[in-house]
Amino acid sequence: MTAYRRAVKAIVPTASCFGGGRSGWRFFSLVSMAESPENPTPLLVPKKKKKKSKKIKIDPLTPPPPPSEFPEWAYEPRDFFKFEIVYQSKKSRARVGRIHTPHGIVETPGFVSVATNGALKAVDHRAGDATDCQLMFCNSYHLLIQPGPAVIEKAGGLHKFINRDRPLITDSGGFQVFSLSGADAADEMNMKSLAKRHHSKSMLKVTEEGASFQSYKDGKKILLTPELSVQSQKAYGADIIVPLDELLPANVDDRRLLHSVYLTHRWEARSLQEHLKDIRQQAMFCVIHGGMNFDLRKLSVEYLTSLPFDGCAVGGSLGKDRKELIELLHFTMPLIPREKPVHLLGIADLESLEGAVPTGVDTFDSCYPTRMARHGHLLTRQGRLKMPKRKYDMDYGPIDDECTCFTCQNHTRAYINHLLKAKEPVAGTLCTIHNLQFMNDRMKKFRQDILDGHI
Amino acid sequence: MCSGYGSVFALVSGSGSGSGSGSASLLSTTEEGVKFRSYFDGSEITLTPESSVRAQKKLASDIIVPLDELPAYHVSKQRLKESVYLSHRWEARSLLEHLANPQQQAMYAVIHGGVDRDLRKLSVEYLSQLPFDGFAVGGSLGKDRKEMANLLEFVMPLLPEDKPNHILGIADMESVESTVAFGCDTFDSAYPTRLARHGSLFTTEGVIHIKLTRFKDDHRPIDPKCPTIPYTRAYLHHLMRQKEPLFLTLASMHNMAFMNNLMATIREKILNNEI
Numbered sequence: 001m002t003a004y005r006r007a008v009k010a011i012v013p014t015a016s017c018f019g020g021g022r023s024g025w026r027f028f029s030l031v032s033m034a035e036s037p038e039n040p041t042p043l044l045v046p047k048k049k050k051k052k053s054k055k056i057k058i059d060p061l062t063p064p065p066p067p068s069e070f071p072e073w074a075y076e077p078r079d080f081f082k083f084e085i086v087y088q089s090k091k092s093r094a095r096v097g098r099i100h101t102p103h104g105i106v107e108t109p110g111f112v113s114v115a116t117n118g119a120l121k122a123v124d125h126r127a128g129d130a131t132d133c134q135l136m137f138c139n140s141y142h143l144l145i146q147p148g149p150a151v152i153e154k155a156g157g158l159h160k161f162i163n164r165d166r167p168l169i170t171d172s173g174g175f176q177v178f179s180l181s182g183a184d185a186a187d188e189m190n191m192k193s194l195a196k197r198h199h200s201k202s203m204l205k206v207t208e209e210g211a212s213f214q215s216y217k218d219g220k221k222i223l224l225t226p227e228l229s230v231q232s233q234k235a236y237g238a239d240i241i242v243p244l245d246e247l248l249p250a251n252v253d254d255r256r257l258l259h260s261v262y263l264t265h266r267w268e269a270r271s272l273q274e275h276l277k278d279i280r281q282q283a284m285f286c287v288i289h290g291g292m293n294f295d296l297r298k299l300s301v302e303y304l305t306s307l308p309f310d311g312c313a314v315g316g317s318l319g320k321d322r323k324e325l326i327e328l329l330h331f332t333m334p335l336i337p338r339e340k341p342v343h344l345l346g347i348a349d350l351e352s353l354e355g356a357v358p359t360g361v362d363t364f365d366s367c368y369p370t371r372m373a374r375h376g377h378l379l380t381r382q383g384r385l386k387m388p389k390r391k392y393d394m395d396y397g398p399i400d401d402e403c404t405c406f407t408c409q410n411h412t413r414a415y416i417n418h419l420l421k422a423k424e425p426v427a428g429t430l431c432t433i434h435n436l437q438f439m440n441d442r443m444k445k446f447r448q449d450i451l452d453g454h455i
Numbered sequence: 456m457c458s459g460y461g462s463v464f465a466l467v468s469g470s471g472s473g474s475g476s477g478s479a480s481l482l483s484t485t486e487e488g489v490k491f492r493s494y495f496d497g498s499e500i501t502l503t504p505e506s507s508v509r510a511q512k513k514l515a516s517d518i519i520v521p522l523d524e525l526p527a528y529h530v531s532k533q534r535l536k537e538s539v540y541l542s543h544r545w546e547a548r549s550l551l552e553h554l555a556n557p558q559q560q561a562m563y564a565v566i567h568g569g570v571d572r573d574l575r576k577l578s579v580e581y582l583s584q585l586p587f588d589g590f591a592v593g594g595s596l597g598k599d600r601k602e603m604a605n606l607l608e609f610v611m612p613l614l615p616e617d618k619p620n621h622i623l624g625i626a627d628m629e630s631v632e633s634t635v636a637f638g639c640d641t642f643d644s645a646y647p648t649r650l651a652r653h654g655s656l657f658t659t660e661g662v663i664h665i666k667l668t669r670f671k672d673d674h675r676p677i678d679p680k681c682p683t684i685p686y687t688r689a690y691l692h693h694l695m696r697q698k699e700p701l702f703l704t705l706a707s708m709h710n711m712a713f714m715n716n717l718m719a720t721i722r723e724k725i726l727n728n729e730i
Contacts, residue, residue: 118693122700147671147693155674155689163685425703 058208061258064265065273067306074276074308081239081283081310083341083362087451093333093360094455096447099135099311099341101167101239102281103159106135108341109357109446111348111439112169112365117142118162121370122428123436125164131405131437132444135167135240137365140232141176144222145215149235157237169240169365172229172271175345177211178247206246208263226270234280242313243271245287250317257291264289265303272307283310285343291317292324294331301335311341314361318347326355333359350379350442357446358455373435374428376420380438387431392417405437406430484524486541504548512558520591521549523565528595532571539567539574543581550585561588563621569595570602572609579613589619592639596625604633611637628657628717635721636730647714651706654695657713663688665706666695683712 082100089095099106112135113120113128120128120136128136138158143149155161158168205212210225226244233241245264248257268286275284286304290296305312314332319325325347336342341362348366356364369379376387380400385392398408399416407416407430419427449455482490488503504522511519523542526535546564553562564587568574582590592610596603603625611634614620619640625631626644647657654666658678663670665677665688673688684705691709694702724730 117697117699118690119699119701122704124701124704142697146696147689151672151689151693154672155687161674161687161690161693163687163690425700428700429704 061262062266064262064269064303067308069269070272070308071276078279078283078310080281083311083339085339088338089358089450089453089455091453092358092455094358094446094450095338095360095362096450097341097362099167099362101283103165103167103239104134106167106363107443107447108362109353109443109450110134110363111369111443112137112343112363113370113436113439114139114365114367115162116367117146118158120436121374121432122425123370123432125162127406127429127433128436129164129166131433132440133166133436135169135363136164138162138168138170138236138238139176140170140173140229140236143170143236144173144224144232145217149232153235153237157235159237167240168236168238169242169343170233170236170238171242172226172233172244173224174211174229174244174247177213177224206263208266210244210267211246226267227274230271230274234275234278234282237280238282240283240285240311241275242285242287243268243275245289245315247316248291250291250320252291254293257293257296261289261296261300265300268304269307272309276308285309285311285313285341287313287315287345288332288336289316292319292328294328297328297332298335301332305335305337305340309340311343312336313343313345315345322352322355325352326359329356329359329361333361336360348439353442353446357450369435369439370432373431376427376431378416378431378438379435387413388417388420399434400438403434403437403441405434407434408437486544488522488545489524504545505552508549508552512553512556512560515558516560518561518563518589519553520563520565521546521553523567523593525594526569528569528598530569535569535571535574539578542567543578546582547585550587554586563587563589563591563619565591565593565623566610566614567594570597570606572606575606575610576613579610583615587618589621590614591621591623593623600630600633603630607634607637607639611639614638626714628714631717631721635725647710648707651710652703654706656691656706657710665691667692677709678713681713681716683709683716 080102084098084100085095086098087096094109097108099108113133114137115125115128116139118138119125143152143158152158152161158170159165210223210228212221212223214220215222224244229244230241244267246260246267248260252260264287272284272286275282286307286309288297288300288304290298290300301312314329319328329344333342338360342360343363343365344356344361346366347356348364349368353364372379378385378387378399381402382400385399392413395413395417397413398411399413400408411430416427416430419430446455480492482492482499484490488501488506490499490501492498493500502522507522508519522545524538524545526538530538542565550562550564553560564582564585566575566578566582568576568578579590592607597606607622611620616638620638621641621643622634622639624644625634626642627646631642650657650662654664655662656665656677659680660678663677670688670692673692675688676682677684677686677688677691686705691702691705694705721730
């Protein structure tokens, strides 16, 4: 409630003089502020009763549109987007590849850094690119709320707005809408910190049409439909875009999961159709769902890969621990056609990478390496180290002897330790630069290991 | 490199700087030096002219500053005079400690006297006799920019012409522009970077408050007439609205680049006899 309404509420007289005999509180919700042009002071007027829209009951198992409903030309390869397999391992399903996009090449297996609001946290794009960042992720949800697609479109697209001429990928907005809605989903996705920041009950409703929620900026209701999601992603102009999908927490019963997968498929089909109306040199990756139900995963892969998507992302609940994740990937990855690039959503910790790269995943995104950097957890070739700690007070070596990042080339552990202790903002910048370089170097090593026949 | 007392006093009196994490408490000022409490762990720290110089020796900066006392703006003339005399004794002790081991460092004297012209003259006359490498103008410079400009107009000509001078803690655009003609060489201040972090960006047309809605859709560079960083006003507005840490970095970079450009322009103008 805004301060204004609170103030007015304090002076609104109780029910009797308005008639109706309801308690002041509930009655107040029936009146609204209205300004008339002659008198700028808001008046209390009775709210007009909203007509309840007829809810059309849809069978939750309504099948999504079959491949035949998509135009034939959509199945032709695109000239602006290509996935090139440089080398397929003979030992596993791992492969070294190159994704060609209008804004440059993405070497795979590759790490995708997360620039939530069109900016890496505390790191300028020029510094980020210097650490070999290639594909970068921006979150539609936050950009939709602030500054909004119109501003970005007017700037000439996201690349021009943030001034970065390398490949970008945007998501549909679905992830944050769903994960910020309730405690279960929030905890599972480890987004606790975000949930505290924003309205944790900002999600209102999911219907066939889309997901409606409240903007955390001004409380306005927004209905995120597949069409709206794609239209905003068109305005952003990222090289790779993602259709709207529904995201459930891990522990749901199979029936709910089944309904959700069907709904997601219908949404993704609508997103794809919206996308095909005006391709604009963008590639769309489908999102494979099904939770930990292998039959549903199979169904999801079979349906989605029959549609003219440019690549696949593995989404939804990925198991309760790493073991389940890898089992899931071992089952799902072989079902996906080899020539499509595959992206794993939200996972990029070192141990998971080691298990997932041999299954054939091409790109991984996660805010984990950059978030931990800001909290002083640094990744090195000798293991993880946590700062600030007294033992680093006089340690004048670089964070990692073999690292070529700006931080390691120019600063010592003692200095970083001091900056973190003194809570200097530049500590976050320097640590993030280091962890980004480390992740990109790690992926480079994966690529080399595959080429050398070790993976 | 300041002597340390200045920032201690500033933390105590809240005259602008202060690092935010609690206030240092000034415990005592004696002939020997000053005692205060660390804001970090609460321990008592004694700062004497000798200990201040010794610390600056360890830091090995290029220019160091002697310990001086910083009285407030509103003090009696008697108190001010006592303070100036104390500062002189402290600065002399600092200089002696420095000269015992110069270590390739230069030491600037700090001219005091508040807004009292006689005391300022006295301070300059005494300190310029000693073998300092340069002169910093410290202490209170007046209650507003006009007073400061008048004071500097009086003080600067008294300083030796062949030594560099420095104005402590003043570096906002208007002050710089109005005082550089009096012969000031360098200025320091947290002002440009602090203002940047709070959203006030410098341009040749004045200061813009980037958080305002009018910049939401403004896709021009921050200062069209003075190129600094390759980002638009709309982007910086967006970053500030979303409380992105990158905003602090970029805004500070812009204001710093702007200040450096400003000083370069001033140097050009002096060379062309325009100032």
